[in-house]
Amino acid sequence: MRNVPLNAFIFALSALIATNISASAEDGVSTDRIVFGQAAALEGPASALGLGMKMGLEAAFAEINKSGGVKGRKLELKSLDDGYEPTKSIEAVNKLLGEDKVFAIAGLVGTPTSAATQPIATAAGAPFIGAFTGAEFLREPYKPLVMNIRASYFQETEAMVEHLTKDLGASRIAIMYQDDAFGQAGLAGVKKALDKRQMQLAGEGTFERNTVAVKAALLSIRKAEPNAVIMISPYKPAAEFIKLAKQIKLNATFVNISFVGSDALAKELGLEGAGVVVTQVVPFPRDTAIPVIGRYQASLKAIAPDAQPGFVSLEGYLVGRAIIAALDKINGEPTRKALVEAVQKSGPFDLGGFKLAYSDSNNRGSDQVFLTVIQADGSFKAVDRLEKPGM
Numbered sequence: 001m002r003n004v005p006l007n008a009f010i011f012a013l014s015a016l017i018a019t020n021i022s023a024s025a026e027d028g029v030s031t032d033r034i035v036f037g038q039a040a041a042l043e044g045p046a047s048a049l050g051l052g053m054k055m056g057l058e059a060a061f062a063e064i065n066k067s068g069g070v071k072g073r074k075l076e077l078k079s080l081d082d083g084y085e086p087t088k089s090i091e092a093v094n095k096l097l098g099e100d101k102v103f104a105i106a107g108l109v110g111t112p113t114s115a116a117t118q119p120i121a122t123a124a125g126a127p128f129i130g131a132f133t134g135a136e137f138l139r140e141p142y143k144p145l146v147m148n149i150r151a152s153y154f155q156e157t158e159a160m161v162e163h164l165t166k167d168l169g170a171s172r173i174a175i176m177y178q179d180d181a182f183g184q185a186g187l188a189g190v191k192k193a194l195d196k197r198q199m200q201l202a203g204e205g206t207f208e209r210n211t212v213a214v215k216a217a218l219l220s221i222r223k224a225e226p227n228a229v230i231m232i233s234p235y236k237p238a239a240e241f242i243k244l245a246k247q248i249k250l251n252a253t254f255v256n257i258s259f260v261g262s263d264a265l266a267k268e269l270g271l272e273g274a275g276v277v278v279t280q281v282v283p284f285p286r287d288t289a290i291p292v293i294g295r296y297q298a299s300l301k302a303i304a305p306d307a308q309p310g311f312v313s314l315e316g317y318l319v320g321r322a323i324i325a326a327l328d329k330i331n332g333e334p335t336r337k338a339l340v341e342a343v344q345k346s347g348p349f350d351l352g353g354f355k356l357a358y359s360d361s362n363n364r365g366s367d368q369v370f371l372t373v374i375q376a377d378g379s380f381k382a383v384d385r386l387e388k389p390g391m
Helices: 006-024 047-066 086-098 111-123 153-167 181-196 215-222 235-247 262-273 291-303 311-328 336-345
Strands: 033-040 074-081 104-106 173-178 203-207 228-232 253-256 277-280 355-359 362-365 370-374 380-383
Touching: 033 047, 033 086, 047 074, 047 262, 047 291, 047 311, 074 086, 074 311, 086 104, 086 111, 104 111, 104 311, 111 181, 153 173, 153 181, 153 228, 153 253, 153 277, 173 181, 173 215, 173 235, 181 228, 203 215, 215 235, 228 235, 235 253, 235 262, 262 277, 262 311, 262 370, 291 311, 311 336, 336 355
Parallel strands: 033 074, 033 104, 173 203, 173 228, 228 253, 253 277
Antiparallel strands: 277 370, 355 362, 370 380
16 A cells, blocks of 8 residues: 555545445435326326326426425436336336336326236336326225325225215216226225215226227117216227217216326317316416415426416326425435335424325325316316216
8 A cells, every 4th residue: 555645545435434424325316306207198098198297296396406406416307208008018117117227117197007016016126106097006905105196096986876875866876997007996885986976887988098999888878878978088989989979869977987087088078078077186276276286386387387287297296296305304315215204203294275184004195086176168176075967
């Protein structure tokens, strides 16, 4: 060592220490930022869902980054397109975790894609936060690395059947659903709600994911002469079904689950949308009486001045705010383990009028379900109960 200049020795030692610190640091965490990964449909027939979630997350991250980030670290989102297909989602999540070394997966869109990728994230020790699905497998049995934000599909379908039977007196309820894990999750929820009331499905029909091939489903359901049709579908096939149903004079109330993508559905339906019901798992995105909605609108405008407030981007924003709240509760360095413990042990999260609850045996987050009805001009109206047309 006598022949090594002191400055060179100090430099080498510093580099060695820095390398060791870097090697032991949590994936996605550096001195000035934390990186999250998202796999979602950014192109194709379900793209409004992925793009909306992405925009909402980015709005929340931009908002906190403007004030210096979370305890000095700015938040970054890497988003990859999976086309709403499980095989592509697996590739995307493997890349995000393996190559991009993200801290956690956030805002993934879909039930079949979540079913394919949540086990990958869990095996890697990465939190799986705010998936855009209400599927029960992310809730029961309890999964500590999964942090749900929205209410479950079982809660949504219970609310649907409750309002259809109580408010409208519907006795013949049919279902149109996507023939995959998403559709099966909704079907199970509807059957559970009907069983509770000693009722049975009047009819059912299915269609394939990423298609609008709904004619066979419509013909099957029409034979049942239902009072109401519950729809477990993204916006394009749902809109196609409703438009065709109205052409053949199927006199029924159409009720869509939140995953449909409300604003995209209303746009697809145009004048045919009046009276269509959508259950929601987030508050009305224009209700600025709720503090978090005012913050959401301001943050959305800051990153996308021409974007209109909507249910999907609001959900993405709430996922982002939940991430920020959880990180803020960590004492010390942000690690995946510390994040999980902060969620489990910190008590309820109040995001500003939208509350989430977690524990070491509960990862459900919210249990709130809201009713909305599309108006003649394509806008949405929040309602407490359903009314028959003309009332």
